[in-house]
Amino acid sequence: MSTNDPKKTVEEEELIDIDSPEALEDPEDDERLQKLIAERDDLRDKFMRALADAENARKRSERDRREAEQYGGSKLARDLLPVFDNMKRAVQSISDEGREEHKAVIEGVELTMRELLNVFRKHGIEPISPQVGERFDPQQHEAMFEAPLPGTRAGEIIQVEADGFMLHDRLLRPARVGVSSMPSS
Template identity: 55%
Template sequence: MSKEKFSESDEEAFLDDPDELDPEAEEYSDEAIEADELQALKAENGELKDRLLRALADVENVRKRGDRDRRDAELYASTRFARDLLSVHDNFDRALDNITDELRDTAPGLIEGIELTQRDLLNVFEKHKIVRVEPSPGEKFDPKQHQAMFEAPVPGTKAGDIIQVMNVGFMIGERLLRPAQVGVSAGGPATPAPEQDISGE
């Protein structure tokens, strides 16, 4: 039986012919490559989705911060000017507090003009979210809104109770523009201890 010998050209032709390759091996190789590519694409898609969600969240946070800063700028831009106007309000209060019944009878038009001007000033304050902080005697002292000008023992009161309002305060929005100036009770006077009889009788 004679053995057939292949020439180099026959061997190259055999190796280059795709029909001569194992079709099952080629199909398995293609499926493995496709599975790897699919896995890589899924991982890349998940990463891109995560980055997109983070970017959208950052944009939303920037938008909310911008809106809040804009509202704060509108509300608090006039803080210094409003604080300067408080002395005008105080002067109106002092003027009205010193009006006597005789003066009201003598110059009712003048008194009415002062009251209307002060009322107009308070309306402007309200328009710009500026409100009075006006505690009443007996309320509890609040260091966030009140400023203690003095402390004194007062019978029938508890320590920390407001006993006198010397000047009203003001808030602008949620910020304190000026604390209300108040007097605070140090509590009732201490009860003196009974005298002890040391005579021995």
């Protein structure tokens, strides 16, 4: 029976003891052994690649899951920022005389703003609140305008229009500021 007969089982085939001196005397056996070794090496390579692909897919899905958990609500958070801004502007626009007259309403709006900030913090959103006189940081601030203001240096914040916000380690929205363009003397 030929060695290439597909009906032949492993038990029926003559096994080669590669350690014996006469094992590879037959050139056909040597060729068959080389083919088997090449096939084994090819299958081992495919197996190792499949194992690496599976591990990479597991790591990628874990990273995607973490990112979705941390940053999945960023669109909703971005949409809520103008609500916070409007509430802050409403409180800031009330005169001292109006504060006494509308004290309860102002307190309600301020409490709502604090609660909104608490919810933001609970979900990893932190405000960026620059102060007048600080240096402009392009990583966290957006310059809405530049103006020469005596008594300041170029690049100093001269007005804060809106707070910025970070979502964990990502910028959700830069703080909107005015910057001094005073030339150095």
